[in-house]
Amino acid sequence: MKVLKFGGTSVGSTEAVKNLRLIVEREKENDKPLFVVCSAFSGITNSLLEATEEALYNRDYQSILDGIEQRHYDMIKETLPVSVQNPLLMLVKGNFNILEDLLSSVAHLGELSDRTKAKIVSLGEQLSCPIIAAYLNTSMPAEFKDARDLINTNSNYLKAEVNFDATNRNIQQWAQNLENKVYVVTGFIATDKDKVTTTLGRGGSDYTAAILGAALNVQEVQIWTDVNGFMTADPRLVKNAYSLEYLSYQEAMELSYFGAKVIYPPSLVPVISKEIPIWIKNTFEPEHQGTMIHVEREAHDKALITGISSINNVALVNVVGTMIRLKGFSARLFGTLSRHDINIILITQASSEHSISFVVASEDVAKARLAIEEEFHSEITTEKLQHPEIDTNISIVAIVGERMKKTKGISGKLFSTLGKNSINIIAIAQGSSELNISTVISKDDLTKALNVIHDAFLLSPVKTYHVFCAGTGNIGQEFLGQIFQEADNLIEKHKIEIKVLGIANTRKMLLANGSPVNIAGWKDQLEKKGLQADLKTFIQEVKKYELPNTVFIDNTSSKFVVEEYENLFRNNISVVTCNKISNSESYAQYLNLKHLAAKNGVSFLYETNVGAGLPIIKTLNDLVISGDEVVKIEAILSGTISYIFNNYTGDRTFEEVVREAQELGYTEPDPRDDLNGLDFSRKMLILARENGLPLELSDVNISNFLPEACLKADSVEDFYKELKNSEPHFASYKEQAAKENKKLRLIGILENNEIKVEVMLVDNTHPFFNLSGSDNIISFTTARYQNTPLVVKGPGAGASVTAAGVFADLVRVTTL
Ligand code: ADP
Ligand code: ASP
Ligand code: MG
Numbered sequence: 001m002k003v004l005k006f007g008g009t010s011v012g013s014t015e016a017v018k019n020l021r022l023i024v025e026r027e028k029e030n031d032k033p034l035f036v037v038c039s040a041f042s043g044i045t046n047s048l049l050e051a052t053e054e055a056l057y058n059r060d061y062q063s064i065l066d067g068i069e070q071r072h073y074d075m076i077k078e079t080l081p082v083s084v085q086n087p088l089l090m091l092v093k094g095n096f097n098i099l100e101d102l103l104s105s106v107a108h109l110g111e112l113s114d115r116t117k118a119k120i121v122s123l124g125e126q127l128s129c130p131i132i133a134a135y136l137n138t139s140m141p142a143e144f145k146d147a148r149d150l151i152n153t154n155s156n157y158l159k160a161e162v163n164f165d166a167t168n169r170n171i172q173q174w175a176q177n178l179e180n181k182v183y184v185v186t187g188f189i190a191t192d193k194d195k196v197t198t199t200l201g202r203g204g205s206d207y208t209a210a211i212l213g214a215a216l217n218v219q220e221v222q223i224w225t226d227v228n229g230f231m232t233a234d235p236r237l238v239k240n241a242y243s244l245e246y247l248s249y250q251e252a253m254e255l256s257y258f259g260a261k262v263i264y265p266p267s268l269v270p271v272i273s274k275e276i277p278i279w280i281k282n283t284f285e286p287e288h289q290g291t292m293i294h295v296e297r298e299a300h301d302k303a304l305i306t307g308i309s310s311i312n313n314v315a316l317v318n319v320v321g322t323m324i325r326l327k328g329f330s331a332r333l334f335g336t337l338s339r340h341d342i343n344i345i346l347i348t349q350a351s352s353e354h355s356i357s358f359v360v361a362s363e364d365v366a367k368a369r370l371a372i373e374e375e376f377h378s379e380i381t382t383e384k385l386q387h388p389e390i391d392t393n394i395s396i397v398a399i400v401g402e403r404m405k406k407t408k409g410i411s412g413k414l415f416s417t418l419g420k421n422s423i424n425i426i427a428i429a430q431g432s433s434e435l436n437i438s439t440v441i442s443k444d445d446l447t448k449a450l451n452v453i454h455d456a457f458l459l460s461p462v463k464t465y466h467v468f469c470a471g472t473g474n475i476g477q478e479f480l481g482q483i484f485q486e487a488d489n490l491i492e493k494h495k496i497e498i499k500v501l502g503i504a505n506t507r508k509m510l511l512a513n514g515s516p517v518n519i520a521g522w523k524d525q526l527e528k529k530g531l532q533a534d535l536k537t538f539i540q541e542v543k544k545y546e547l548p549n550t551v552f553i554d555n556t557s558s559k560f561v562v563e564e565y566e567n568l569f570r571n572n573i574s575v576v577t578c579n580k581i582s583n584s585e586s587y588a589q590y591l592n593l594k595h596l597a598a599k600n601g602v603s604f605l606y607e608t609n610v611g612a613g614l615p616i617i618k619t620l621n622d623l624v625i626s627g628d629e630v631v632k633i634e635a636i637l638s639g640t641i642s643y644i645f646n647n648y649t650g651d652r653t654f655e656e657v658v659r660e661a662q663e664l665g666y667t668e669p670d671p672r673d674d675l676n677g678l679d680f681s682r683k684m685l686i687l688a689r690e691n692g693l694p695l696e697l698s699d700v701n702i703s704n705f706l707p708e709a710c711l712k713a714d715s716v717e718d719f720y721k722e723l724k725n726s727e728p729h730f731a732s733y734k735e736q737a738a739k740e741n742k743k744l745r746l747i748g749i750l751e752n753n754e755i756k757v758e759v760m761l762v763d764n765t766h767p768f769f770n771l772s773g774s775d776n777i778i779s780f781t782t783a784r785y786q787n788t789p790l791v792v793k794g795p796g797a798g799a800s801v802t803a804a805g806v807f808a809d810l811v812r813v814t815t816l
Pocket of ligand 1: 006007008009010039203224225226227229230231232233234235236259260261262263307309
C-alpha cells in the first residue's frame with residue numbers, strides 16, 4: 001500500500017487536479033486501497049487566517065470570505081459533471097455559513113482563542129478533500145475520509161501533539177474494513193480527546209500522510225508538491241539549487257527543521273523507525289524521479305555537504321554578565337525559557353563564558369525577554385547581569401550533510417567563504433551529531449550567503465563562471481568564438497558553464513541585462529545595442545554582480561585596463577589576462593597584484609603572457625615549487641620574429657614578410673612592439689620574476705637588430721617605409737646566414753640573474769636551429785635538468801592558440 005500526499009499547489013487549480021488524477025490512476029495498485037492525503041487549495045489556509053485577523057480587529061473580512069467561497073464553487077464547476085455537483089455546492093454553502101458565524105463572533109467579541117482559530121483554519125481541508133474525492137470518483141471508486149476520526153492529539157489546538165497509541169489504533173481499526181478504493185483523507189487536521197478540532201501545525205498535511213503511512217506500515221509515502229524533489233537549497237533564493245536524488249532521514253530532518261519548507265519536519269518521525277521511504281515528487285513534472293528520503297547510505301555524489309537551508313523569522317538574544325560563569329546559570333536560564341514554552345533554535349556560548357547567545361522564533365522574543373528579566377530580576381538590579389540584548393535583523397543559515405562527519409575543514413571553508421564575501425558571522429553552532437553547522441548572520445546578507453555557500457561547496461553539478469571580456473581584437477574575437485563553440489561540450493563533459501555578462505572594446509560595451517549575453521550574435525549586438533564604451537562604468541558593472549566565480553578577461557594590451565586589476569581583486573573578482581603589461585611594468589606592481597589576488601582568495605592567471613597557449617609559466621612554477629633550481633633559461637619567445645626570420649629567405653623583402661605576419665595576426669597590434677624586442681623583453685622579464693628575481697624592464701639588455709630610423713618611426717606606416725628603406729641592412733643578415741648555412745634567431749637568455757635578448761646566427765647543431773613558422777621554444781637548464789634541459793616547444797603566437805590559452809586559464813580559476 002502507498003500513501004500519496006498532495007500539497008496546496010497540487011490541488012490549487014483545475015490543471016493541478018487533472019495531473020493529480022493521472023498520478024493517482026498510475027499509482028493505484030489493482031488489489032489494494034490507495035490513500036490520498038490532500039491540503040487545502042493553495043493559499044486558502046493563509047486566506048482563512050487573514051480573514052480571521054480582519055475579523056478580530058473588526059475590519060472587512062467578508063470580501064476575503066467571498067473570494068474563498070468562490071474558489072471552491074469554481075473548482076466544483078470546472079471539474080465535476082453537473083449531476084454530482086449539488087451535494088458539494090451544499091457542503092461549501094453549509095461550511096461558509098458556519099465560517100461566517102464563527103468570524104462574526106470573533107468580530108463581536110474582539111477575541112480569538114487558539115481553539116476557535118483551529119476550527120476556522122481546519123475548514124480549508126474539510127472543503128478541498130470532498131471535492132477531490134468526488135472528482136476522482138468520476139473515473140475510479142473514491143471516497144472522502146475526515147482525518148479527525150482517525151488522528152488523536154492533545155489540546156494544543158494550533159500545533160497539537162499526536163497521541164500515537166490512540167491514533168494508530170483508530171487507523172488500524174478503520175483499515176480492517178477498507179475496500180479496494182482511493183481514500184481521500186484530510187491533511188493537517190485532527191481532534192483532541194473531547195473531539196474538538198485541532199491542527200498539526202502549518203505544513204502539517206505532510207505529517208498526516210506520514211502518520212497514516214506508519215500506522216498502516218505502507219511500502220512508501222509520496223509527497224507531491226510543486227518542485228522536482230528536495231533541493232540543495234530553497235530554489236526561490238538560490239538560482240543554482242538542484243534536486244537531490246537521495247537524502248537520509250536525518251539530513252531531511254535537519255534541512256527542514258532549518259527552513260526547507262518542502263517537508264514538515266515532524267513528518268519524518270513516524271516513518272523513521274519503520275524505515276518507510278518518503279518520496280518528494282513534482283505534480284507538474286511527474287516523470288522527474290524526485291527525491292527519496294530513507295536510511296543513511298554511502299554518499300554517491302561528491303559534494304561535501306548535502307544541502308543548505310535558512311530561517312528568517314528569528315531573533316538573537318544575547319545575555320551578558322559576570323554571573324554567567326557561575327555554576328547552574330545555564331540550567332536556570334534555559335529552565336525558565338522552557339517553563340514559558342519558548343523553543344530554543346540554537347545556542348552558542350563564548351569560551352570566556354561572559355555571554356550566552358541563543359536564537360528563538362520572532363514570535364517568542366518578547367516572551368523570552370520578560371521571562372529572563374523576571375527570573376533574574378535581582379541579578380539585573382545588582383548588575384551581575386545586563387538586560388538581554390535582542391537582535392531581530394538576523395537569519396540562520398545551516399549547512400547539512402552526513403559526509404560532514406567524516407570530513408575535516410568544512411567549518412573553515414564555510415567561514416572563509418562568508419568572510420571573503422564580506423558577510424559577518426554573528427554566532428555559530430554545530431550540533432553534536434556533526435550533521436549541521438549553523439551560522440547566524442544579518443538578514444540583509446541572507447540571499448548572498450546562501451548563493452556563495454552553495455557554490456563554494458560545489459553543490460552545483462555545473463560550475464558557472466560569470467565572465468566579463470575586455471577586448472574584441474583578434475584574440476578577443478577568437479576567445480568568444482571558442483566559448484560559443486565549446487559551450488555544450490563544457491557542460492556535458494566538464495560540468496562547466498560560462499556566462500558572458502559583459503563585452504567591451506575601446507568603442508562600445510555590451511552589458512547583460514538580466515540574462516547573459518547571447519554569444520552567438522555578440523558582434524551584432526555590440527554594434528546595435530552596445531553603449532558607448534566607458535571602462536569605469538564597465539568595471540562598476542563587473543563589481544555590481546557580486547556573483548561567485550566572476551572573472552574579468554583582459555584580451556587587450558591596454559595599460560588603462562591593467563590599472564583596474566587592483567580594484568577588481570579587492571572586489572573578489574579573478575583576472576585572466578593575456579595583457580603582458582600587468583606583469584612587466586614595475587616590480588612593485590607585479591608583486592602587489594599577486595599579493596592582492598592571493599589575499600582576496602581569487603585567481604590571477606596569465607599563462608598567455610609568455611608563449612601564447614604553451615605551458616611555460618606553469619612549467620616554471622612547477623619547477624620552482626618542487627624545489628628545483630633554475631640555472632639558465634634560453635628562449636625564443638617572439639613567435640612573430642620567429643615567423644619573420646623563418647620566412648625571410650629567398651626573394652621577399654623584410655618589409656613584405658613583416659606585413660604578412662601582421663595580416664596573419666602574429667604581431668602585436670603595433671608591429672614595432674615585436675620588432676624592437678620590447679615584447680620579447682617583457683616576456684623574459686616575467687619569467688625572471690616568476691623565478692623570484694626582482695628585476696625591472698630597464699635591466700633587460702637588448703642588442704638591437706633594427707636600424708635607428710626604424711626604431712624612431714612615428715607611425716606604423718612610417719615604420720613600414722623605414723623597413724623598406726633598410727632592406728640592405730636586413731639583407732646582410734640574411735646573406736651571412738645563407739652563406740654560413742645558419743639561421744637567424746632572436747634569443748633571450750636568463751642566466752646569473754641577468755637577462756639578454758639578442759640576434760644570433762645558429763648552426764644546425766644548435767637546438768634552436770630547427771624551428772618552423774611562429775614556433776616558440778624555451779629550454780630550462782636546472783639542477784635537475786642539468787645535462788638535458790627541459791624543453792617546451794610549439795606555436796607561440798596567433799590569436800587562436802592565445803585565445804585557447806586564455807580559455808584554459810579561465811577554467812583553472814578557483815576561488816576560496
Ligand atoms: P506544498 O503546498 O506542496 O506542501 P510547500 O510550499 O509547503 O508545498 O513546499 C514546497 C516549496 O518549498 C517549494 O515550492 C519551494 O519553494 C520550497 N522550498 C524551500 N526549500 C526547499 C528545498 N530545499 N527543496 C525544495 N523546495 C524547497
Ligand atoms: N493547509 C495547511 C497549511 O497551509 C497544511 C498544509 O498545507 O500542509 O499549512
Ligand atoms: Mg507543505
